[in-house]
Amino acid sequence: MRARHVTAATVAALALTALAVPASWAAADATPAALPRCAEKDLTVRAGLSDDTEGVLDLSVRNDAAKACLVDRVPTVVYGDLDGAALPLPTVPHGGYTLGAHDTAYAAVRSVSDSADAAKEARTVMYVTVSAVPDHDGRRFPALNLGAPAGVQVWEPVTTLWQSSPARAEQVLAEQVSGQGKLAV
Secondary structure (H helix, E strand, C coil): CCCCCCCHHHHHHHHHHCCCCCHHHHHHHCCCCCCCECCHHHEEEEEEECCCCCCEEEEEEEECCCCCEEEECCCEEEECCCCCCCEECCCCCCCEEEECCCCEEEEEEECECCCCCHHHHCEEECEEEEECCCCCCCEEEECHHHCCCCCEEEECCEECCCECCHHHHHHHHHHHHCCCCCCCC
């Protein structure tokens, strides 16, 4: 399943990924323009419920290749067959994130907002799909494997960008959800 996106910015970002290596990716993390996007077969994507924060998924992506490559700096997280993906906090343009050979990056995703509407409007899905590059199919995680046998609740999901550690990803998410600080890029 490919992720479906509804915002104009996301559609534009998907169009950019059709190019071999968009110039904006190289500019986003000051890497050489010749650095290729990571091949899906070279990435190991993981997701699981946070041990520390309810309603948060911890994500990771590992580059199993012998050379550095680019993933999108925003993980693509899609809930079941719902349209759209978790939005980054704050909204930023897509860009490249260099993933060194055998390196791992981490992100945290809040699945349900704290809004008053969340309790009555939240949907339940039986799987979540995560991709490190928007035009990859990504990996599907059944709710049961995420420790949510009754399904994953979702309403206005938001994600961090890839971070250097799981603790940093959760810290950035907590700061953004509470309105403090700026998202680390």
